[in-house]
Amino acid sequence: MTPESSPGSSPAAAPPADQANSLRQWLRSLPMFPAALPPLDVAALPTTPDELFLRWLREVAAAGQPAARVMTLATRGDDDMPAARNVLLTALDEHGWQFATHASSPKGRALAAHPFAAATYFWPVLGRQVRLTGPVLRLSADAAARDFRERSETARASILVGHQSEVLAAPDAYQAAFDRARNALHDNPALVDPEWAVYALAPERVEFWQGSTTGPQTRALYQRVGASWAISTLYP
Template sequence: MSAGAGHPDDPVSRAEDEGAHEPPSLRDRLRALPTFAPGLPTLDPDATPSDPATLFRAWIEEAIDAGVPLPHAMTLATAGASGEVHARTVILKDVDPSGWWFATGSSSPKARDLAENPHAALTFLWPALGRQVRVIGPVTPAAPATSTADFLARSEGSRAAALVGHQSEALTSRQEYRDAFAGALARVQRGPTLVEPTWTAYALAPTSVEFWQASDDRGQTRLRYRTVGHDWEKGLLWP
């Protein structure tokens, strides 16, 4: 062994050896993750339509055609009277002249937030296309007939899950939920027109819609539509 080299039993040598085999930190692993694959689509602001719904429909259709997993999944952010913000992932039901549609029970935490403060934000992320869309505006509950139609269009399992109720309440055991779900599913199968009375469809009527597009050279394009009177105004934002 050369002069100055540590003995295997030397505590310093052991510490150095162990340090050399330490796994990377979470920070290092996160930094090493790739962002977007090459071949991203582009966004030409000059070629975009005059209203955001038309562009959004084109983008989500492209996400569906590209096989993006759950392209209709969106983060819904709400805040009640206290100002405490809550966010969760829900499913987009439709986009029409009334707005961006989703649904939930009127006794759920998100519905209680909206009853106290009817303003919300939606965020879509389609990483395979390097795209994000943000939608902000007031939310309005639909007429009962629309909510009923939405509920009956759900699968049996989804209807049963809604009928179980108690969303976000403390659960004693997993078995308690299994039993409640099994009972609700049996009710749905016995009565295919059974409707959860609190089920409500909501439409977010946007006052601002922002489209974000990454690019292969890591540059970004941000295009925002916002309401000005009864019209839409388009403008670029710094990334």
Template sequence: MTEDTRSWIRSFPTLGGAVPDLGPLPDSPITKFLEWLEEAVAAGVPEPHAAALSTVDSTGVPDARFLILKDVTDEGFWFSGDVRSPKGVQLGANPVAALTLYWREQGRQVRVRGVVREGGRVLSARDFRERSVTARAVAAASRQSESLLDPQEYTAAVESAVERIESDPTYVSDTWRAWCLAPDSVEFWQADPGRRHLRWVYHCDQDGWSHHELWP
């Protein structure tokens, strides 16, 4: 790390704006999350449903990637993908994960941790069919994260998958899954320009949800 690079990076502006009045916390973190998501949409935050999913492999090495949150229910936070993908393999070996969402324009962050469960064949099939034809073809044809030695092979595989899906709109890839992260903790973080950030965490146990404030 050079001094010039360090100074340059530290010069970037961060955490502008005032801290809003957040009001009382609801009993459920799902309710609070959906409130914040609605406010992010109303504020014009780009892709407010984009989240970083963090997993660990069979040796405990962490991995992360951004994806699109598909649904939020009382059960938890839903996302999808292929069981052959790195996240699918990692969840198969160690079905725990964390989701992180950051809404820069509002200085807000949400951190979710918990156990990941498959949603079953019906939900997985519905999720697959809700994708565009091209997205379904890519999902069906791609050998995700394997070395691609011939781009033409990939193009041909996708084109073939498009033809199959257009001829049979009910087709669903056998390896497609919908997953639900059932949270045991959800943390809400509100930035403060003076760094007196506001933080609240919900924890779930056999008696349900409880919450308390954290030191910044």
């Protein structure tokens, strides 16, 4: 992700769609990163990727990165084609990087058939990217119930409606189903969707990329070796 425009520069006006050369120039003019980015000291890396990830997450959040806990999750889709979407990090513990969804959703079905995934975080406010790859485990029903109950009523009602990514024939049908779900929660605040599931990505590889606008970029790789991690640096 080598920057192609000056840090903080203003992009040119969007060109007409049929002017391919102008489009290329406009794309290169789009600003990427702030002028000053922090370095990554590869001589002082922590022993586990969890520690570095959480340090980076706190730093980008403090620096004003919107939606800092959003990660792009890639799986093998129902048709064996790659499928990617954004999900929210809900926890990070000994199980791995956790996220939640319906077990019957496209990603839930994909993970049931092929329980492996790749995930990417991109935090431009500090010029950082994190990549993870490894197996995915579905956690317990208790973990799913806890995650469900911690969500807002609006979020829980939306989850109860279900049918994620299915064709919606009429918007009114969704609103009616949403209202029924909200009423059900009012009647039974302890209600939990039995299809709700929490998954943990337990990476075998975690790569940290630190961009730079004034010198070389830096990449550090953690690879799981038994119960520990081997750390190496990579050409950017």
